[in-house]
Amino acid sequence: MKMTFRWYGDDDKVTLDNIRQIPGVEGIVSAIYDIPVGEVWSLEKIKELKDKIENKGLTFEVVESVPVHEDIKLGLPSRVEYIENYKQNIRNLGKMGIKVICYNFMPVFDWTRSVLEYQLSDGSNALAYDKNIVDKMDPKTGELSLPGWDTSYGKNGLGEVLDKYKDISSENLWENLSYFLREIIPVAEEEGVKMAIHPDDPPWPIFGLPRIITNAENLERFLNIIDSPSNGLTLCSGSLGVSCSNDLPKMIRKFGKKIHFAHIRNVNNYEEGSFTEVAHLSKCGSLDIVEILKAYQEVGFEGYIRPDHGRMIWGETGRPGYGLYDRALGAMYMLGIWETLNKVKN
Ligand code: CS2
Ligand code: MN
Numbered sequence: 001m002k003m004t005f006r007w008y009g010d011d012d013k014v015t016l017d018n019i020r021q022i023p024g025v026e027g028i029v030s031a032i033y034d035i036p037v038g039e040v041w042s043l044e045k046i047k048e049l050k051d052k053i054e055n056k057g058l059t060f061e062v063v064e065s066v067p068v069h070e071d072i073k074l075g076l077p078s079r080v081e082y083i084e085n086y087k088q089n090i091r092n093l094g095k096m097g098i099k100v101i102c103y104n105f106m107p108v109f110d111w112t113r114s115v116l117e118y119q120l121s122d123g124s125n126a127l128a129y130d131k132n133i134v135d136k137m138d139p140k141t142g143e144l145s146l147p148g149w150d151t152s153y154g155k156n157g158l159g160e161v162l163d164k165y166k167d168i169s170s171e172n173l174w175e176n177l178s179y180f181l182r183e184i185i186p187v188a189e190e191e192g193v194k195m196a197i198h199p200d201d202p203p204w205p206i207f208g209l210p211r212i213i214t215n216a217e218n219l220e221r222f223l224n225i226i227d228s229p230s231n232g233l234t235l236c237s238g239s240l241g242v243s244c245s246n247d248l249p250k251m252i253r254k255f256g257k258k259i260h261f262a263h264i265r266n267v268n269n270y271e272e273g274s275f276t277e278v279a280h281l282s283k284c285g286s287l288d289i290v291e292i293l294k295a296y297q298e299v300g301f302e303g304y305i306r307p308d309h310g311r312m313i314w315g316e317t318g319r320p321g322y323g324l325y326d327r328a329l330g331a332m333y334m335l336g337i338w339e340t341l342n343k344v345k346n
Pocket of ligand 2: 236308
């Protein structure tokens with residue numbers, strides 16, 4: 001496996017100089033953040049980002065994310081143009097040496113939480129989701145706005161986008177996803193790029209919007225749409241792991257080579273449908289990280305992996321979920337387990 005670390009570009013408080021000092025981290029996972037969703041990322045812009053990263057001795061082979069325009073998810077006639085742009089992005093990224101593109105197909109909202117700074121018992125804080133709070137929330141009032149969300153529809157546009165989803169069932173969303181895949185996967189194949197869909201976070205419908213990338217059955221349905229080395233998964237332990245029926249080691253053994261990108265995050269499920277994010281260490285949460293990595297070892301995982309969200313510790317402030325310290329601890333923990341598993345095996 002290749003250890004990577006997510007970096008949000010020059011505006012990120014965490015710098016490339018910080019990241020290169022984490023032992024074992026080889027590559028950066030990043031994206032172009034100042035081009036509106038649906039438009040083309042120019043070769044120059046990608047090259048500029050790539051050079052910045054490579055000048056620090058790190059690789060840039062994974063993009064997270066190339067966002068999918070809402071019109072594609074909605075299946076509107078205008079999707080034709082947005083899909084053409086998406087294909088161009090795959091071509092441009094492929095030409096610049098990108099091997100894996102992570103994306104998701106969640107309507108309107110990316111990862112959703114009820115609290116960004118939930119106090120854990122050790123005084124650190126982390127993202128949390130209380131279903132009793134989220135179920136009562138009305139996204140239209142704008143009381144919730146999370147850093148992972150694309151808000152290019154503007155304050156008044158949100159209601160409009162949500163209205164467009166009124167008649168979209170989960171089956172419609174599957175159809176629109178299939179249409180999208182049939183268009184883009186052949187291009188990814190030509191470019192030698194692996195597309196890796198990120199599961200829905202949390203993996204259940206929110207605010208009345210359908211969510212379909214949620215469990216083993218649906219991941220299998222997704223992979224069956226097109227059987228191609230370019231059609232694969234980002235397996236995010238924290239996103240899928242908040243649903244107690246999702247058995248992560250089993251999923252890893254089942255999907256094996258279709259997993260191009262692994263996200264490792266631990267969560268504490270204190271009630272079905274409610275959770276807090278926690279430190280990566282197995283004993284801090286509901287997931288057994290050693291079992292998860294063991295499953296990756298068994299399937300001969302050679303893809304990219306990264307610590308996903310971390311807590312805020314040691315007084316650090318910054319982008320929720322994406323501080324330096326706790327993610328660095330997570331990376332070291334994972335590398336320690338991996339080294340041990342390999343030694344024991346040989
Ligand atoms: C999140 C997401 O769990 C995660 O990795 O931080 O924002 C994720 O990057 C996107 O859903 C991927 O498209
Ligand atoms: Mn993730």
